Structure formats: structure tokens, C-alpha cells
Amino acid sequence: MSGHITPKNLYYFVFLALLVGTGLTVVVAKFDLGPLNNVVMLSIACAKALLVILFFMHVRWSSRLTWVVAGSGFFWLLILFGLTMGDYMSRGWIAGSLR
Amino acid sequence: MANGRSGGEHYPGPMHIPSLHGDPGFAGHSGEPPGMYPPHHPKLQHHFDDMADQAEASTLGMWVFLVTEIMFFGGLFMAYLVYRSAYPTGFQEASNHLNVYWGAANTVVLICSSLTMALGVRAAQTSAPPRTQVGWIVATMVLGAAFLGVKVIEYADKFTHHLVPGPYFQWTGKYPDAAEIFYSLYFCMTGLHAVHMIIGLGIMTVIAVMAWKRQFDASYYTPVEVSGLYWHFVDIVWIFLFPLLYLIGFHYH
Numbered sequence: 001m002s003g004h005i006t007p008k009n010l011y012y013f014v015f016l017a018l019l020v021g022t023g024l025t026v027v028v029a030k031f032d033l034g035p036l037n038n039v040v041m042l043s044i045a046c047a048k049a050l051l052v053i054l055f056f057m058h059v060r061w062s063s064r065l066t067w068v069v070a071g072s073g074f075f076w077l078l079i080l081f082g083l084t085m086g087d088y089m090s091r092g093w094i095a096g097s098l099r
Numbered sequence: 100m101a102n103g104r105s106g107g108e109h110y111p112g113p114m115h116i117p118s119l120h121g122d123p124g125f126a127g128h129s130g131e132p133p134g135m136y137p138p139h140h141p142k143l144q145h146h147f148d149d150m151a152d153q154a155e156a157s158t159l160g161m162w163v164f165l166v167t168e169i170m171f172f173g174g175l176f177m178a179y180l181v182y183r184s185a186y187p188t189g190f191q192e193a194s195n196h197l198n199v200y201w202g203a204a205n206t207v208v209l210i211c212s213s214l215t216m217a218l219g220v221r222a223a224q225t226s227a228p229p230r231t232q233v234g235w236i237v238a239t240m241v242l243g244a245a246f247l248g249v250k251v252i253e254y255a256d257k258f259t260h261h262l263v264p265g266p267y268f269q270w271t272g273k274y275p276d277a278a279e280i281f282y283s284l285y286f287c288m289t290g291l292h293a294v295h296m297i298i299g300l301g302i303m304t305v306i307a308v309m310a311w312k313r314q315f316d317a318s319y320y321t322p323v324e325v326s327g328l329y330w331h332f333v334d335i336v337w338i339f340l341f342p343l344l345y346l347i348g349f350h351y352h
Binding site: 003005006008011012014015018019022025026029030031032037038041042044045048049052053055056057058062063065066069070072073074076077080081084085088089 | 154155158159162163165166169170173174176177180181184199203206207210211213214216217218221224225320324327328331332334335338339341342343346347349350
């Protein structure tokens with residue numbers, strides 16, 4: 001079978017990066033940055049998720065079809081969040097609208 | 100799906116349609132008379148061209164399943180987003196009653212289990228002896244069980260402190276309604292995640308037994324690979340749950 005064999009050192013490096021990311025999230029959460037807290041915590045979480053997907057889940061070496069399928073999951077998630085929040089955030093924008 | 104992979108192992112059967120993958124058909128295939136299958140890997144199913152095709156199809160199928168899982172958890176994250184934007188301060192107040200250190204410890208435990216899982220898949224890929232393969236899988240299971248153990252401690256603590264939504268929910272803070280919604284979401288999201296962990300432990304038990312029976316080597320390791328994808332996915336869900344549930348009010352401490 002023609003699967004890509006990832007060097008062990010790369011796995012250890014990703015593992016360390018994930019631990020550092022976890023530590024960083026906890027440390028940053030200690031400080032009150034206002035709305036930036038959410039931005040920082042979610043950016044770190046996305047970076048960690050990306051590391052797991054690309055290296056532990058081998059997507060880095062997978063076919064383009066796998067890239068598209070994996071990406072589509074997150075794309076649909078964005079549609080779900082975008083349309084739903086678009087509704088909730090815009091309620092009451094039109095004066096006298098049904099609430 | 101045999102993109103660019105031609106030559107090597109290729110076993111046309113009697114019903115093989117030559118034009119599908121741009122191969123020349125029966126001609127030139129080592130003189131096998133049509134109707135006879137050349138010897139092939141015992142795990143190769145007849146509807147796949149070769150082992151690589153079979154592995155690709157299985158992996159892709161798993162990814163399609165994981166996309167449905169993303170949407171499954173996505174609905175809960177959506178609910179979290181709506182209610183948190185409605186009660187931002189109440190959610191922060193409620194989040195402060197979760198133990199950040201247990202949550203962080205569990206994050207580390209899951210990251211470790213992802214590493215052992217990746218090394219388990221690698222052990223199968225490199226035809227490591229069954230002892231090594233089973234060792235990594237069992238290590239993954241032990242870490243998964245440790246995660247669930249910590250979850251039990253945390254849940255028990257929420258029950259003793261009356262933080263479980265329902266008739267016995269008690270909140271002395273400023274936002275009791277928001278806190279109850281937060282804890283409803285906490286139990287739904289971590290509960291669904293814990294169910295996935297328990298299912299994962301079941302899958303890993305099967306995989307460990309298969310590995311012990313010498314089912315996996317460099318030529319065939321799809322079940323380990325695909326179960327690994329599931330395990331890593333559950334880890335990713337926790338990577339998002341941890342900051343969103345435990346850390347949003349941490350700076351008030």
C-alpha cells in the first residue's frame with residue numbers, strides 16, 4: 001500500500017506544538033483582552049486543529065479529493081454559523097419588524 | 100480513483116471495464132487468460148483495482164462520516180454561539196465554576212492519546228511486531244480512559260454543587276438563567292464528546308485484538324488508519340470545547 005510514512009520526529013514536533021498551544025491558551029485567558037480573548041483562543045484552537053488534521057490525520061499527504069471532503073465539512077459549518085448568526089444579529093434592524 | 104497510479108499491482112477481472120482508468124485492458128497483462136484472477140492480497144476486495152485504491156476509498160468514506168460528525172457537533176457549537184452572544188457576562192460567570200486545571204489536564208491527556216494513536220498507525224504502517232502495535236493502541240485506550248475518569252470526577256463535583264440543570268439547580272451569582280443554559284450546554288457538549296470517547300474505546304478494543312492477531316502490516320492497515328482518524332477527530336472537538344467552556348471567564352479569577 002502506498003501510504004505516506006510520517007517521520008517520528010515530525011509527530012513529536014506536532015505533539016510539542018499542541019502542548020505549547022494548550023499552555024498558551026491558558027496563559028492568555030488569564031489576561032483580560034476584551035473581545036480579543038475570543039479571537040486569540042479560537043485562533044490557537046484552529047491552529048491546533050489544523051496541526052492534528054494535516055499531520056496526525058495525514059491529510060497533508062492525502063489525495064485532493066480528501067482535501068475537498070475535509071474542507072467541505074468546515075465550509076458547511078461556516079454556512080451554519082454565518083446564516084444563523086446573520087439572522088440573530090440582524091433582528092430588530094428594521095424598525096417595527098416582528099420580533 | 101487510481102489517479103496517476105498505473106502499473107504495479109493491477110488485477111483485471113473478467114468483468115473489468117478497460118476504459119475506466121485509461122489502462123490498456125486485458126492486453127499486456129502478463130498473459131493471464133480472461134476469467135482467471137491472478138493471486139492478490141487476501142484483504143483485497145474484488146471491486147477495487149488494488150490495495151491503494153481500496154485504502155483510498157475507505158479513508159475517503161471515513162472522512163465523509165467525519166464531515167457528518169462535524170455537523171453533529173456543529174449544531175451544539177451553534178447553540179453555544181447563539182446563547183453566549185445573548186448572555187456574554189452570564190456565560191463568563193458560569194464558566195468560572197468549571198475547574199480550569201482539570202480541563203487543561205484532560206486536554207494534555209487527549210493530545211498525548213493522539214500522539215500514541217498516530218504512533219500506533221505508524222507501527223502498523225511500518226510492519227512493527229504485534230506487541231508494538233497493540234502497545235500503542237492500549238496506551239491510547241489508557242489515556243482515553245484517564246480522560247473519562249477525570250470527566251467522572253468533574254461531573255460528580257457538578258452534582259454535589261447543584262450545577263446540574265433541572266429542579267435542583269442552584270446559582271447564587273447574578274445570572275442564574277444564563278448559568279443554567281451554560282451548564283445545559285456544558286453537559287450536552289461534553290456528554291456527546293464523552294459518548295464519542297466511549298465508542299472510541301470500543302473501536303480501539305477491536306483494533307487491538309485485530310493487531311494482536313497479526314492482521315496489520317505495511318500492505319494492509321486501513322482499519323487502524325481509519326480508527327485513528329476517528330480518534331483524532333474526537334481530540335479536535337475537545338481542542339475547541341476546552342477554551343470555549345473552561346476559559347471564557349478565567350481572567351476574573
